[in-house]
Amino acid sequence: MIPLSWYLIFAAGLFSLGLFGVLARRNAVAILLGVELMLNAVNINLAAFWRYGNVTDMTGQVFAIIVFAVAAAEVAVGLALVISVYRSRNTVVADEIDMLKW
Amino acid sequence: MDFLKDPLKLAADWLIGLMTGWGMPEGVAAGVAAFLGIFVLIAILMVIDIFLVWLERKVVARFQDRIGPNRLGPFGLIQPFADIIKLLIKEDITPANADKVVYNLAPMLSMMSVLILWAIIPLAPSMLGVDLNVAALYIIATGAIGTLSIIMAGWSSNNKFALLGAFRQVAVMVSFEIPMVASLLIPTVLAGSMGMNAIIEKQDIWFFILSPLGALIFLIAAIAELGRAPFDMGEAESELISGYNVEYSGMKFGMFYAGELLHAFTFGGFWGILFFGGYRFFGLEQVSPFLSIPILLFKAVIGYWIIMWVKYTMMRIRIDHMLAFNWKFLTPLSFALLIVTALVHALAKDAALWVYGLSMFLSNLVLGWIVVEFLRRYSRAEREKVEGPARPAMEAAGH
Amino acid sequence: MTTAQIIFLVVAAVTLVSAFMVVTTRNLIHAALWLVATLFGVAVTYALLNANFLAVVQVVVYIGAIAILFIFAVMLTRKEMRDQGPQLNSAWWISALLAVLTFGGLVGMLWGWKGMDTLASEMPVGFDSVSALGDALISPNAFVLPFEVASVLLLAALVGAVYVAFNPRSGDSRK
């Protein structure tokens, strides 16, 4: 059978790839992609801990669903922001969106 | 283990016995047997698909008061096979600087999304692909994959019209998915489970009787989901030269076309399962799988007939009307219906069966009447806006 | 190595590769599509974990809605369809280092954790995870509040996104 560690390591790998995507990509939308990857990694962990814990205690799955909702909300708002920035600044490159620079 | 009762089990045991004989371990043998079973099922489906092509062209002709294909074979039965052979040997042209990988992947996905639907369709009480307890959502999942294939097709063929057509089609499909999901929720509420088998078992009274409005909404949403008839924004020949599959030719186009037909047929089947009791026909299904399968297919054909009927009689609706219809009418209605059914169900589920059935039916009737009344007032307001208050004037004129 | 382990390794490999592709491909649409592939891989992992509901929801929500949203967003925010210039920003190697560091840190911590090698317990017979989930979400003494709050969250997201993206004041929403 598959030990829990495999899932956790797999999730960690996915998480770090997502992290790399977030930190390295120039395009704001790509950053959001990275964030999505990270959220999925978290979800895998939750499901794994549900499965390898007391299965009747559905907390893990409930958390996973809530993460779904949050991820959906996050993407919606994130992309809306990027689009509105694009429409007013005509750029999506993260480095150029530095209006908050001091 | 009478053959009539459970032919599939018999065949499977026979096969597994054969393979274990060949020295294959038990697990693997079971796996291979299952695989073969599925392959056979899909093959039968493809055959049905081909037959459907014929059926489609015949029925359309009949609607349009013409004969339809009758040259090849009796009543033109061989016509579809000729088409397929034509498609096979036709050169398929890949447009310049199209995105090769995505371009080729799109048709496969669209066909696959339809085929995997049959995994959860219960052919007989004991004979079904997979008794998944999240079957209802599975339908929507496959729908999502279908949407994705359309986008990929539209975007990869590097054609303005393909892209526009694809995205319009996606917009429509996406919008109508909400009412469909809501209407799917109603049988789940009534049956208390998402599994298809459970829904069928619960249908002592056909769900169509309990919530006719839900069935209606499901049908409309399904038609829109398929991108057919009144909602076929995708391959609106006149405006967008058949939308996303404009750049496709040959077998890839065949895949799209066949996929679409099969998809319609599948949804006809689902309509039957969800609202007309699936393979149940007053206890006939218990006799043997061989009886339940024809019942199911019969209901599926009826559903498919209605879809075709709607397709070839209704005219295409403008896209903004379509979307407005969905978001401003269908979605609120479906959720209202969901709330009403949930309420009535919660209140009356312990009552006697006929009380339960009657109350559900009446609630749907009342909701339907309200909706119709609301529509009539809305349309009169619209007409006055366009024609001005002519009509009452005429009545006043004693006409 | 049982079949499940093999399947898991294959699926994990496929998902990680597609995740890597998501992060590195130049063409954003490709990135989105690779994301779909990763999401599908994650769905399969859920299936392996017998979380039926999660698997299907993953497909429905992520692939059905979020991926499409991404593609639409990408479409909306590109003057020309083709991308120019490098997709990775200048300091990509630091982020690479950090990512590896994080991965190493996480694995290191996990390694020390004694619960690492627990095996999956047998699924109880007749246990319907969906109805159990339903109970957990709905029954008053469980997670009913997060259930309601989730709706508020979605409402907020909807109103926020609509307002931010297409408020007549901030540029022409019809463009």
Add this chain to the structure above:
Amino acid sequence: MNQWLLIAFFFIVGLIIPVGAIGVAAILGPKKPNPVKQETYECGLETVGDSWVQFKAQYYIFALVFLIFDVETVFLFPWAVRLGQLGLFAVIEGIVFIAILIAGLVYTWRKGMLEWA
């Protein structure tokens, strides 16, 4: 586990059929590509402008609303499943849940975001 294995088989078979068909067609069909043939089809006219034309914002709106309602339905399914057992209180919870989101729909409707043009 075996449920999902069957579904995996379905996926595999589902892919084999179209791939097989297209593969056979690719094998059988002639391959004589030439620039004219491969031009994008615009009812025979020369292609005008770029193929990736600027996009209408409406698509994003519909996708957005669809996403929110999709997630909502995801939440509603467990509710629907357990509705029978938990009685009136569960129904009221669901109703509140749906009402809040309908409010969102009404907001978008009033904002005029649902019009297509």
Add this chain to the structure above:
Amino acid sequence: MTTETLIWLIPLPPALAFFLIVLFTNKNKALSHSVGVGAAVLSWLASMVVFFRALGVEHLGEHPFVSSVNWLPTGDTWFKIGVAIDPLGAAVLFFVSITIFMIFLYSVGYHNFGQPKGDHDRAGLPPHGATVTDEQGHKHTVPSVEPMYSRFFAFLGLFAFGMYTLVVSDNLLTMFVGWEIMGLCSYLLIGFWYGKPSARAAAIKAFMTTRIGDVFMLLGIAFLYSATGTLTFREIFTEEMLQHLVSIDPHFLGLTGAGLIGLLLFIGTVGKSAQWPLHVWLPDAMEGPTPVSAMIHAATMVSAGVYAVIRMFPLLSLDHNTMTVVAFIGTFTAIFAATIAVAQNDIKRVLAYSTISQLGFMIAALGIGAYVAAAFHLITHAFFKALLFLGSGSVIHGMEHGVLHTGNHSVDPQDMFNMGGLRKKMPITFWTFLIGGFALSGFPLLTAGFWSKDEILADAWANGHLVVFVTLALAAFMTAFYTMRQITLTFLGEPRTKEAEHAQETPWTMTVPLMVLSVFAIGYGWVGIPENFLNLQLAPSWFHEFVGGTLAEHPEVIPFNPIPLIVSLVVALGGLLLGWLYYRNVNSAKEDFFQIPLLKNKYYFDEAYQVVFIKPVIWLSEVFTYKWLDQGLIDGILHFFGPATGGIGGFIRQYIDLKVINEFIGDGLAAVTQETGRTLRPIQTGRIQQYMMLSLVILAVVGALLYFMLGAGL
């Protein structure tokens, strides 16, 4: 009205008079003096009633009129004060009431009541006469009325109240209260004409010297109270109490307890009755108006001192050393004062010194145990000394008439060498003054002075105090000599100056008291004639019987001895004769042999005291405490602190506030923060990915830190 309540009421009228005058009637002169004199009359009547009742009581000494009341709660017992009249008290009360009444009457005339207001008289200066135009338009100056007329009577009233309380009180405390009131009044009355600087100095001098004596007296009272727990005479003079006092050993000069208390009280009397060391204030006290000098410095106040010693005689007699000290001081003062009196020119100063020497006689008598003689001499002296002083007052008043008449204010109306031949101008004054003089010098058989002085000499002789006898006889001789000198210079011979020619007799209000007092000066002597005088049993020596009763054991009568009698006769007559013979033809100070500078300047005692006491004290207060201590030390410290704190403050401001806080911390900090701000600013690049990277790095670092710090427990 029982006698006791009457005794309580005796001191009250003068006190009431004082308050009435001060508060209400000081504007109206006639009203004020009538109030004053009325009060004096009332007290006098009350005293007479009490006196005659006391005479009527058999053995008054055993059961005198006594009434006491609880005054101060001292723990569980009460401190009692009260009044008591025993034979001594009665006798003293008799002469005190008469003299006070006479002086009140005399003052009315002395302050020219009824005369016009002075032209430019100012309050605080003696009146300088007023110019009046009579019907013929002649302008001539007339003595003007005293501007502070009612104020004088108020003070007299207060003084009378003090004297009466002293006499009637049955305990030391109220006696001391009366004692102090009289001290105050002497200050006020001596300094009555506060305009004159000499009057002011004299008042202060009088007050300070008596004050020194009073301090010791207070010590004595305190010691007595602590030893016996009570101050009432009756309780002290019981046998066992006295033994108890004797038994106490205060380890002081080998005196017994009683002795020490007696000595301390005696020092109080020395101050009050101007005995030798503390006599300097009495001559200067003549600055005050003559009735004051008469009353205070002849009759009442100074005799109060002697009365106190007589009252405390039973306590003193217990200790031999104290008696010898008293005797020595008495005799020495007598001879000493007499020698100075001879060289004085001012008519009042001669009398002042004669008072001092006569008091010396009494103290000496007490010193040698002659209790009754001392008391007898005290009373007789009061009468004739009051007479002499009032007589000199009327002489000065007459001379002022002359000065005003001639307008030559440089002539001093009090200098005897400016007078002469006044017997024709002022016959009544001359005769009364003559009687007084003979009484003072002890003219044999006739005058009271003779009997009392002879008693003392007889006692001295009888008890074998030869040294005391001889000095007292010599003093008596000199007294007679300077008395005769005074009489001849002022009255006999021819007027030496024009003012003397114009001197006029004083009005009746002044001459009547003189006549009354002269009657007593003679009559009172016969009361004390000893029974065994010349063994003729002339009179039953009432005085001896009566006053002797106050002592527990009756003093025995001394046998008659001719020698002291003869000596006193020789001394008295010789002094008078010589005085007259020598001074008949002496017309100016230069011719007077006895103007020896030593004597004239009072043995330079004033200068000595000035140098020995006053200068050091002044130096002590002025230079030492003020200059060094106050200004030098304290101000120094403050002056040190002032600038020091200023310096410190400056330092702090300069180096700490400005440098450290403003520059280093204030600006420095600001600069640092600005610098850090500037350095940290670039971090906020606006690029979101850099933020993420930064946070991740920090997360990693902190994570690692925590991990290692908390140990591998994770």
